[in-house]
Amino acid sequence: MSTNSNEEILARLASIEQKLDYVVERQRWTEELVSEMTPIARLVMTSASNRLADWEKRGAFEMLSALGDAADGVLDNYTPEDARELAGSLVAILGTVRNLTQLDILEVANDATDVLHHTDEVQPVGMFGAMRKASKDDDVQRGMGVALEVLRQLGRVRSAPSGAPRLPPPARLPKAAVAPGAPAQACAVPVPPPVDEVVHWEGHDFDSKGFLLDPNTWNRDLATKIAAGLGIQLTDAHFAVIDWVRADYAATGASPNVRRVALGSGAGTEAMYQLFPPTPGKTCAMIAGVPKPVGCV
Amino acid sequence: MSLPFARDPAAAAAPTPAAHPATRKLALICAKSGLDECYPVLIMANAARMTGMDVSIFFTFYGLDVVTKNKVDKLWVNMVGNPSTPMPPFLMGLPGMEVMATSMMKKKMAELDLPPPHEMIEMLAASGCKLYGCELAMKMFGRTDDDLLPQVHSVITATDFFDMSEGAQIVFV
Known part of the structure; x- marks a missing residue:
């Protein structure tokens, strides 16, 4: 080396x-x-x-081996198609579980279990006892309210067509806009009547009943002419009411009825019949150039 | 098609309010005092008056309560014998049912902005609707003119009423 x-x-x-x-x-x-x-x-x-x-x-x-047998049973009795269907419904199942485990639902369930502990010493109640409790006990009334609401919603959901999506109920239509402080409209439905025929008169368009089609084309001169045709000589008292009616129509979009005009303009019912004979509601609306009022007062 | 105000100048030359004589007359007979039974009378009378009709109402029997001072604000809805009640009829005779039904109807009426009967009476009188009390009913219930609302025109008999209602359409409600 x-x-x-x-x-x-x-x-x-x-x-x-x-x-x-x-x-x-x-x-x-x-x-x-x-x-x-x-x-x-x-x-x-x-x-x-x-x-x-x-x-x-x-x-x-032993249980595990039994579970194994169960798994064999599942495999024998179910096909892959079944499993796919199960996967489809799994989404619904999960949705249900998620809904069930919302905090408020769990609280209600918790309340319900609590409540059941207090029902051990309850006396049996007959029909009249039920009515007495229902009429006296605020808690019973609230509970009945909750139960009925649940039943109502359940009925609504169940009665929906099976194919249709189960949407929450549509919100109620808002009421017609009414100026604050003014009395609400009686039976007022601010739907313009169908125009059957347009009549031209003095350069303006009217429907066949004599109501001005476009309230914006109104002027005092036209009002005087219409009133003269109806045999009414317009005075300041008339115009006070007419101005109020036009202002109210502009604010609410609905023609005010006689009671509303009488109260709102301060004229009073009697004066309305004297100022706009013989049909105060119609005549006043016609002269003021607004649609025919709807309603029965 | 002619507009109601587009008349020929000759006819429109001398128009006065008197040129609108009521072409239709309506005579209503109110014989019941339930809140639900008097409202139709009052509302129909008001609607007829607004349509330019000549309207008179004859208050007879329990209908007299509608124009009686200390009764007009305490009219009830009678649910017994009413097939339109939402509950089984045998429950309707229970104490408090008419109070409940009345408060519900009053609430509904207020929502619709329908005035209470007292105000309807005032409105009708102001609109020129003639209100009459029945003389026989007055005697039967032992009431005097002072018991009635000031809006009542006069107390007359049934024969007077039919004499006055010549040419009118008579409706018993």
Whole structure:
């Protein structure tokens, strides 16, 4: 062996010395770990075997094998199509579960279970007892209200066509806008009557009954002409009422009826019949250039 | 097609309110005092008056309550014998039922902005509708003119009423 090769070996040993140190160190760590873990592992094994023995005593493994049989049964009796259908309904199931686990629903369920603890000493109640309770006890009335509302919503959902999406009930139509402080319209339905025929007179368009079609084209001169045709000489008292009617129509979009005009303009019912004979509601609306009022007062 | 006011100048030359004689007359007989039984009379009378008809109402028997001062604000809805009740009829005779039904109807009427009977009577009198009390009913219930609302025109007998209603359409409600 030449000096040259000896030097080479020494150089190599020097280069791996560090690595050897590291390997020795790791070996030491591992031994420490095993010596520490051994009692723990023994404890764990003891405990686990005890647990398994306990399970066996209680029939867990028999149950597992029975479950295996059940799985066989499922496989025998159901096809992959069934599983796909189940996947389809899984969304609905999950939705139901999600709805059921909403906080408010859980609170109601919690309340219900609480309530049931208080019903141990309840006396039987007959029909008249039920009526007495229903008429006297606020709690009973509230409960009946809740129950009826639940039944109502249930009925609404069940009566919806099966194919149709089950949407919440539509919001009620808002009432016709009425100026604050003014009395509400009686039976007022602000629907313009169907225009059967347009009649031109004095440069304006009227329907066949004599009501101005476009209230915006009205002016005092036209009012005087219409009134004269009806045999009425317009005075300041007339115009006070007419101005109120036009302002009210502009505010609410509906022609006010006689009672509303009489109260709102301050003229009074009697004056309405004197100012606009013989049909105060119609005549007044006709002269004021607004549609015929709807309603029965 | 002619507009009601687009007449020929000759006819429109001398128009006066007297040029609108009532062409139709209506005579209503109110014989019941239930809130639900008097409202139709009052509403129909008002509607007829607004249509330009000449209207008179004859209040007789229990209908007299509608124009009696201390009764007009306490008219009840009678549910017994009413087939339109929402509950079984045998429950309708129970105490408090008429109070409940009346308060419900009053609430509904207020929602529709229909005035209570007292205000309807005032409105009718102001509109020129003639209100009459029945003399026989007055004697039967032992009432005097002071018991009636001031809007009542006079107390007359049935024969007077039919004499006055010549040419009218008579409706018994």
